[in-house]
């Protein structure tokens with residue numbers, strides 16, 4: 001059957017057809033041939049409990065029967081009120097929540113809140129600072145702050161300029177630097193620029209690690225120091241916890257783990273457990289209060305979506321967050337992350353593997369064609385397709401990011417399933433190694 005579907009970030013000419021997933025249970029996706037695939041990327045990093053978790057399914061059904069959707073324009077609903085309370089209780093320093101539909105929109109909202117905050121105060125600060133190699137989504141504002149050349153070069157002319165700083169990557173430290181020296185170099189650069197430029201409205205970065213940039217885990221204290229530079233220079237600090245919040249790195253709220261106090265933070269992906277699309281942008285009383293004034297002064301936030309504050313997604317998110325507590329999920333993630341750590345060397349022994357980076361329940365395996373020169377692997381066919389096809393043979397579903405094989409399983413994965421995932425990944429990399437010869 002000829003398909004009319006255009007798939008995301010996909011060279012469609014490479015694919016005759018796509019395996020069709022018909023159902024799923026726990027960490028397993030099942031396709032129309034009955035083949036089981038371990039969901040190695042948690043359905044793009046959002047699945048928490050595995051598929052068909054009955055508490056989550058019931059929550060959707062129950063709320064849909066009562067009120068499936070009602071607008072937040074002039075109205076409110078109970079699930080959204082309760083979820084906002086829950087999120088502000090979980091997130092230190094945060095008092096107000098703006099709901100949107102996905103990670104990209106949550107970042108658009110964050111940027112707009114920051115820019116309008118300064119405008120509401122009558123202060124001219126309009127520039128945005130950010131880190132190179134960051135990723136914040138595919139809409140125009142998000143692309144501007146998370147500019148990755150290979151992804152976004154076609155749209156460059158329409159993106160707003162940002163001030164970008166290098167980020168220390170232990171595997172690729174520039175010549176003549178130790179890692180620690182390079183980290184200091186990056187921080188000095190940020191400090192010098194920010195303290196000499198009073199037009200910077202906000203600094204935007206992912207919290208804990210750059211995920212789409214290839215699992216670049218920040219060194220200890222790096223994020224906290226940027227937070228301090230921002231505070232000292234009256235620059236708003238915006239954190240993106242869309243991929244790293246709610247447990248991925250072994251912490252519920254990663255900025256707390258990093259000892260940071262952001263002004264604005266965005267969550268998405270795992271907020272609903274991976275069952276519906278939803279996202280939230282949180283901010284402080286200090287910021288929110290500048291949006292309060294007489295209507296005619298036009299200081300209210302100029303942003304809104306049709307599905308903003310959808311009660312079904314809100315009710316589902318609440319159930320999901322309650323389950324974290326019920327099952328003590330963060331402690332389990334911490335203990336299971338040791339399986340990844342223990343098995344790192346098995347990957348490093350492989351011919352194609354240059355580096356392995358892991359924290360919590362994420363592992364980034366960097367494929368290289370030359371270990372000595374650290375030359376990133378390049379193949380005729382996309383590496384993603386190669387890895388995906390080989391992975392299928394070993395019952396694992398992969399989606400690589402360029403030359404990085406990402407292991408991002410559902411957080412509630414069992415130890416046996418983690419070992420299955422790791423074994424399958426080792427076999428997959430060995431399999432493509434022989435294919436490339």
Ligand SMILES: Cc1ncc(COP(=O)(O)O)c(C=O)c1O
Nearest residue numbers: 102103104135136137240242243
């Ligand atoms: C850190 C980060 N921010 C934002 C986004 C965009 O989220 P979405 O794909 O839901 O728009 C992503 C998606 O991968 C992400 O990893």
